[in-house]
Amino acid sequence: MPTPKSLLERAFSLLSVFTVDRPAVTLSELSRHSGLPLSTTHRLVTSLVELRALDRAPNGRYRVGLRLLELGALSPGSLDLRDRALPFLEDLYEVTRHNVQLAVRDGTEVVYVERISARDAVNVVTRVGSRMPLHCTGVGLVLLAAAPVAVQDAVLAAPLKRYTARTIASPQELRESLARVRRDGYAISDRQIELITYSVAAPVRGPDGDVVAAVSVVVPTGTRTDTVVPAVRTCGLAISRALGWASGAP
Template identity: 70%
Template sequence: MTAPKSLLGRAFALLAVFTAQRPVASLSDLSRGCGLPLSTTHRLVRELVAWRALERRPDGRYAIGLRLWELGVLSPGSRDLRERAVPFLEDLYEVTRHNVQLAIRDDLDTLYVERLSGPNAVSILTRTGDRLPLHATGVGLVLLANAPADVRQRVLDGPLKRFTARTITTAAKLRETLAQVRRDDYAVSDRQIEMTTYSVAAPVRDASGEVVAAVSVVVPAGTRRETVLPAVRTCGLALSRELGNRP
């Protein structure tokens, strides 16, 4: 990648090297990933460690530090939404005993802001803070179906990443699916991310009626949809009412 010129740009480029798939990185990894010389990377890393934005592990590699987490939870939108959503997510988990997720849209990504799980819930890939493409998950389909037209068009025009043989990878199929989501007011993502699971998702609306988030339950592939769909939709409606929505 082309290295940014400003100090702030360099710092963000370095931090962007870390992902859910690469939560730790060596100094060389960071240098290659952000396009900076090793000496420059070393100086920048040293400052970020001093500021607690990064932490140095015993093996010499680096990970995201607690200071960034402390700042992240101060974000007014996500903090308020998460705090108000947790009681409803807990109720949804108690009813279903499966993985419960809350997500928002960040441009063309699904951003997971909360997740509840239990010892008997099926194993899934996503964690709080993870991102996935909008077209491939239940919450993503809900968010995309209710996104502005230009956002939908950008997704339809771009490549649709394939995760499994059942992932939606054509614009025609995605357009048809989004129309169905808007009509039904819920989404089902059937084995698009993993062949062992599927998700059922419902929208969360604010006082103006805008879809600001989505809730979902991820269940084993053989689970009957009707055993979880009413609970997911009820959770979405209850949280919407908490946010001031009055249909």
């Protein structure tokens, strides 16, 4: 935490202390992880609790408040997209029986907005609200391929985080992948995150034809693609149609 100056920055650096692995913390932990003085932390936390942005558990620890769930539910993708897409995601899940996910782009990252996970899912990497880089996930490739040039350049210029030996590592490789995605209308991210899975993703378009989200399924390595690809693409088209996209339009 590089010493935030404005009050809002401080408040958010407090909120950022909470993660999936650390969902409840004490006041002192908040102070330590955020780098803010204890008394400052105390004052801020008290206000945040008043605003219901934080919540004090009976054991004295602080948790993220339900107010933030409420607000988060209004974020783009959560509102319209989520509700309309869910039935189709369920259909896709019925067919494939593997982890189905819906994601949108936020800057140079993917954010998952909905997920249906098989009980014995092959991966548990993603959750609703979690983020991943654009270059190494199926949804990421689809979203990046449709993103403004400025975003693509930013991703191509930054170092590409490597997860496995198969993760796309060079800008050149990424450029080729994006071209392929644009040509084919879908993306396959083959063992880029874990060696035991690959994912297939397809775009979701809004009324004006822009790519607003991406659907994907994560399946175990070895699964035949010829069954998965059409299912995912169909799902993407179905959601697009539910959002008001008319395929005939230019």
